Amino acid sequence: MVYLTRLEHFNAAHKLYNPNWSKEQNDAVFGVCANENWHGHNFDLYITIKGTVDPDTGFLMDVKKLSKLVQEKVIKKVDHKNLNLDVDFLRGKMCSTENLAMGIWHELAPHLPEHVKLHCVKLYETQRIYVEYFGD
Numbered sequence: 516m517v518y519l520t521r522l523e524h525f526n527a528a529h530k531l532y533n534p535n536w537s538k539e540q541n542d543a544v545f546g547v548c549a550n551e552n553w554h555g556h557n558f559d560l561y562i563t564i565k566g567t568v569d570p571d572t573g574f575l576m577d578v579k580k581l582s583k584l585v586q587e588k589v590i591k592k593v594d595h596k597n598l599n600l601d602v603d604f605l606r607g608k609m610c611s612t613e614n615l616a617m618g619i620w621h622e623l624a625p626h627l628p629e630h631v632k633l634h635c636v637k638l639y640e641t642q643r644i645y646v647e648y649f650g651d
């Protein structure tokens with residue numbers, strides 16, 4: 516088994532806001548990330564796939580093709596977008612890094628070639644905050 520990782524990048528705006536709560540409760544739980552405080556992040560997205568190497572190419576998968584797939588299925592949907600308002604796979608969910616990483620997994624996994632499995636979605640929201648998701 517070999518693991519291959521591709522780093523992609525996007526930036527997006529969001530706020531942490533639960534519409535079922537009062538302004539005060541949102542403030543208390545989410546602090547500066549809540550209510551009218553829209554803000555942006557430069558996200559780094561590490562996509563790791565796993566499988567066996569094709570002896571003819573030496574590749575698990577051509578990483579340029581992996582990058583194109585991630586661009587098409589994920590980056591196009593989130594880059595320069597408002598995560599709370601614009602992204603279909605986050606609709607009705609809180610725009611946390613956890614939910615974003617899980618959403619990205621479900622957007623991408625069904626589109627990988629059959630011989631390749633998604634191993635990890637690692638998403639940095641800031642240099643100091645990241646989430647790793649390994650599937651259900």
Ligand SMILES: Nc1nc2c(c(=O)[nH]1)N=C([C@H](O)[C@H](O)COP(=O)(O)OP(=O)(O)OP(=O)(O)O)CN2
Pocket residue numbers: 531548554610611612613640641642643644
């Ligand atoms: N479990 C989670 N906790 C928090 C999340 C999250 O997605 N999951 N997100 C946030 C905010 O989005 C917040 O904007 C994080 O950014 P920031 O405060 O800039 O983060 P840093 O800790 O890296 O920056 P400092 O300058 O060190 O505070 C909050 N919590």
